[in-house]
Amino acid sequence: MTARRERSPEAALIRKAQLRLGIQMAGAVAAAALVLAAVTLLVVVHDQHRSRDELVGAAIARSDxxxxxxxxxxxxxxxxxxxxxxxxxxxxxxxxxxxxxxxxxxxxxxxxxxxxxxxxxxxxxxxxxxxxxxxxxMRDSHAERVRIVQALGIAGAAGLVLAGLAGAWLGRRAVTPLAEALALQRRFVADASHELRTPLTLLSTRAQLIRRKLDRSAEPDRIRPEVDGLVGDADRLATILEDLLLTADPRGEMPVQPVALTELAERAVEAAGPSAEQRGISVRLDATGPVEVVGFDAGLLRALNALLDNAIRHARSEVRVVLRTEGRSEVIEVVDDGPGIDPAVLPALFERFSSAADSTGDGPRRYGLGLALVSEIAARHGGTVAARTSDSGGTAVRLVIPAR
Known part of the structure; x- marks a missing residue:
């Protein structure tokens, strides 16, 4: 248990904070000691010169x-x-x-x-x-200066050691709660992902059994598309959970591979269809041709789903997903014709838990995680995300991913 804790990212974070704070505090003490030493020497030299002038002046005055x-x-x-x-x-x-x-x-x-x-x-x-x-x-005066410098040096060295130790101790006390919070977050994500795996597996299995039974029925065409969608959704949820587990594991690396971004966008638009239809929103995809990036398809799909979900909730009648290439980057822009972005909300738009309940007070509470996840996924792919008010007055969220 102890060895595992010492190798954990939290232990490494504490050690780095200890070292950094220790160095910073030692540096501050060193700077203060140098200033104190300089001031002390200036005062001593000034007093020595004054005493020297008084002594020599008195000797000359009594030079009979x-x-x-x-x-x-x-x-x-x-x-x-x-x-x-x-x-x-x-x-x-x-x-x-x-x-x-x-x-x-x-x-x-x-x-x-x-x-x-x-x-x-x-x-x-x-x-x-x-x-x-x-x-x-001037021998005695010089000897006095040397003694003062030696005393200041010894005191400064002792102060540096004590400051380093105090900085390391304070760093550990300051970072330990943060490390514990990070460990708790990782455990929560890992536990939640693990516990959801079993019901999702059962859901997928039951959907497959239903589909097999429909294959033997007389009129399967009426229900089969919905069952196919159920199986596809279960598979996508399983993939998302795998992505969550990779995110929770600090030793894990994102399994990058070529991703057909156009096909991924088509899947996201298709999955958002029922929700958009229920709200009377049309969703269309504008792509000039096949667009490909290097990344993790499940993470990118999560980002697209979150962008579409946000756009559909705010749109009046239409949502457009625009794919295009700009230089060495691929750009995904999701545009809605809603009321636009409140300038007061824009600075915290991609922060976790930045949104409150539905503005009407009737909708379910939203926790402001969707766009925050988009920002994190963009960062994991070396990209960026930004939002603005579109030319039509709605909202345009722009996700940029390097093509590599």
Whole structure:
């Protein structure tokens, strides 16, 4: 039982949803972590620059004695041709160019200088007749940035893992009801198709027995056509049930073969005859010649029957079934002379359960499945279906099937 469930389409759907939601949530967390890291680093760098300027400015302001500068800072005071420097001044300093230019123009200047693979911040200012230069090592600031980046990286990695796990868990919780609904639908279709097989077989058998008895009777011609129609209808119902079973089986593939679409349309028009006659509707077929597609004849017949049933229910006096070839596609257009399509209904015309009871309130409730099935059958054949108001004011439903 467990192995079968794991191989089911529902289990695959759950796994895909888990993976997708996990990746999406991890991506969102990664983006948030990157933004947070960038903002944090900008704030840290800004604070470091402000602290650096305050420290160097204070050191220069109290530069009467170069022997006791703040930690990490070295001072150089140039008085004429004589220099005073803090003990331990790094090799490569002072910055002679900055001292010379500041002594000439009296302008303060700052620069980031790399000496011996280390970065220093150098600020040179005039003070009376002297020039003071402060050198600040940036090693501690860089070390602080590295620690912050490492901490953000560890937190981000942990967040990605947790987000992936949370996304997978949420995906399973979100998709499980959908998977259960799909499994229930498949079971319902399979059970209904299976249970209807037996009475349909009995119906066909009884009709065949009646036909055999009529063959031995004196006047069979009066009843025989109706019995033949009964046998044909039972066979068509059996074929439809086979199609339903194929639809319910997620592992099944549609048995495609060349289908004579013109002959199929003739059968659908003939089958719709009694219903049309009862309503006083004429049904005619307009076909320029034999039309053939590659597909499943039972499914296409179901689509034609549904289109004709819909057209006959709305027609005033006539329904036309037009077959023609357009490029590499075969087009079936069912046109009625009814009142046309309500624009408010058109967007949901091919959705399941989109229709309500008969507009008069006297007819049986309709469940809006016919045109939805037409749309699904068209999609299974790689085609499309659309509806519009015809030039005569009625409704035209256009079914396009690739000829292949």
């Amino acid at each position: 004695d170069v022997g006791d500068p703040p930690t990490g800072v070295w001072l150089v005071i140039r008085s004429g041709a004589r220099d005073q420097a803090s003990p331990g001044l790094p090799p490569g300093f002072p910055d002679e160019e900055s001292l010379r230019r500041t002594a000439q123009d009296g302008a303060a200047r700052s620069a980031d200088v790399v000496v011996g693979g280390r970065e220093y911040y150098v600020r040179t200012e005039p003070r009376g007749t002297d020039v003071v230069q402060a050198v600040l090592s």
